Amino acid sequence: MPEDALTPLLLSVAAQDRAAFRALYSAAAPKLMGVLIRMLGTRSEAEDALQEVFTRVWLRAHRFDAAKGAAMGWLVALARNHAIDRIRARHDTVSDDLAMEALPDLAPRAETRLQAQGEARRIGECFDTLEADRAAAIRGAYLDGLSYQDLATRHDVPLNTMRTWLRRGLLRLKECMER
Structure with a gap:
């Protein structure tokens, strides 16, 4: 969905649609899930945070002002601020050595780690098949949460060119991973 299509949706959400x-x-x-996983570190916490972010979107959509920026930028700011709040809350808890020892070991087993390493290697190899600027753009968009406009500015290309780079790059990554 084009980024500019989010603005009317967000305005409709403000009207409780x-x-x-x-x-x-x-x-x-x-x-938003990508941004939250990157910031919070775990998928389960990111899923919880995503639900809370969309609750905030429902309650605060009336505060969105299209004249001040893009809808996706507003949504990412909500997600980032919520993730920061969660991270800060972690530091407020008292660490107790006994409580820490009582926690179960959640470290992945050797087989799971090896499988993840293999997948990571495959993804890395697939990224290596892309042109360097395309790979950097995909990493920026999906790992760093940068907007299309930010990426277009960073790579000094028109916005639609950046969208094409991302779409084609993702298709090439998908094809490579399926081989």
């Missing part, structure tokens, strides 16, 4: 909220969730959740 449930269908618009579902469409907004479908369009924005993957990117």
